[in-house]
Amino acid sequence: MTTPRRYAPVLERLRGAGLRPTRQRLALARLLFDGRDRHVTAEMLHAEAAEASIRVSLATVYNTLHQFTGAGLLREVVVEPGRSYFDTNISDHHHFYDEDVGLLQDIPGDEVTIANLPRPPQGSAVSRVDVIVRVRKAL
Amino acid sequence: MTTPRRYAPVLERLRGAGLRPTRQRLALARLLFDGRDRHVTAEMLHAEAAEASIRVSLATVYNTLHQFTGAGLLREVVVEPGRSYFDTNISDHHHFYDEDVGLLQDIPGDEVTIANLPRPPQGSAVSRVDVIVRVRKAL
DNA sequence: GTGATTGCAAATCTTTTGCACTAAA
DNA sequence: TTTAGTGCAAAAGATTTGCAATCAC
Numbered sequence: 001m002t003t004p005r006r007y008a009p010v011l012e013r014l015r016g017a018g019l020r021p022t023r024q025r026l027a028l029a030r031l032l033f034d035g036r037d038r039h040v041t042a043e044m045l046h047a048e049a050a051e052a053s054i055r056v057s058l059a060t061v062y063n064t065l066h067q068f069t070g071a072g073l074l075r076e077v078v079v080e081p082g083r084s085y086f087d088t089n090i091s092d093h094h095h096f097y098d099e100d101v102g103l104l105q106d107i108p109g110d111e112v113t114i115a116n117l118p119r120p121p122q123g124s125a126v127s128r129v130d131v132i133v134r135v136r137k138a139l
Numbered sequence: 140m141t142t143p144r145r146y147a148p149v150l151e152r153l154r155g156a157g158l159r160p161t162r163q164r165l166a167l168a169r170l171l172f173d174g175r176d177r178h179v180t181a182e183m184l185h186a187e188a189a190e191a192s193i194r195v196s197l198a199t200v201y202n203t204l205h206q207f208t209g210a211g212l213l214r215e216v217v218v219e220p221g222r223s224y225f226d227t228n229i230s231d232h233h234h235f236y237d238e239d240v241g242l243l244q245d246i247p248g249d250e251v252t253i254a255n256l257p258r259p260p261q262g263s264a265v266s267r268v269d270v271i272v273r274v275r276k277a278l
Numbered sequence: 279g280t281g282a283t284t285g286c287a288a289a290t291c292t293t294t295t296g297c298a299c300t301a302a303a
Numbered sequence: 304t305t306t307a308g309t310g311c312a313a314a315a316g317a318t319t320t321g322c323a324a325t326c327a328c
Contacts, residue, residue: 124274
């Protein structure tokens with residue numbers, strides 16, 4: 001028999017974020033929060049859901065990704081024009097981006113040190129510092 | 140009388156980059172490389188050209204921006220999904236991005252120190268490090 | 279002339295929206 | 304019930320593309 005071991009945690013996670021645990025949100029959350037650090041686009045997650053026989057519309061995938069991001073469950077990463085990645089790692093960290101393949105990889109926050117950051121413009125406060133290390137095939 | 144003082148440099152700049160100095164490229168280059176450090180979108184440059192009574196199609200603006208970028212005359216900056224900025228400052232530097240207003244500002248490269256950057260994944264080499272300091276209105 | 283470049287409109291791609299329908303509480 | 308959430312299809316943006324007309328050399 002199947003033991004729904006991971007169901008409760010995800011459910012609580014949604015509740016805790018103030019999101020009604022609907023069938024679609026639960027299913028997508030289970031795909032996303034499987035313990036790995038994942039970087040997905042809406043299209044990728046939609047395809048993955050389809051493979052897992054979860055019927056969700058692409059519009060709902062977009063809505064859900066943004067709701068999760070708004071609730072602090074995901075983080076949006078912009079590395080190339082016209083496509084958004086969503087990162088399940090919400091801790092303070094940075095990214096390698098392989099420009100050849102379009103692949104994102106985490107760099108733990110403590111592995112990069114940023115010093116001497118100038119004071120932000122008058123009246124503004126830093127909300128986040130994104131470091132993107134773009135890499136390509138070595139010659 | 141008008142002295143076309145800045146014409147020659149731009150023309151040579153295009154020639155040097157291996158780009159045929161067409162009427163449109165010259166006109167756009169003159170708008171872009173006016174001495175300031177500029178951050179423009181295709182739409183913005185197109186509007187600016189229109190104001191200056193330069194007739195260029197939006198498609199050509201896109202083509203030109205990408206050709207200039209490929210030739211190393213511009214640098215593309217991605218800070219938000221669905222819109223590309225092109226930066227006339229091609230020296231090593233970073234950016235403040237005001238998320239409220241959508242405004243980019245340069246941070247000179249020597250004002251930020253990045254230390255302890257981990258080794259890039261096997262077989263790849265760093266092509267560029269982008270630091271984007273996202274700011275918003277202070278409370 | 280000849281091949282590179284341009285303009286226009288149509289096509290593409292990602293993301294958002296409007297609204298009737300469905301489901302969670 | 305009552306209201307939040309979903310699906311679909313259409314709309315919206317940004318960017319690219321196909322191809323005939325035009326321009327630089």
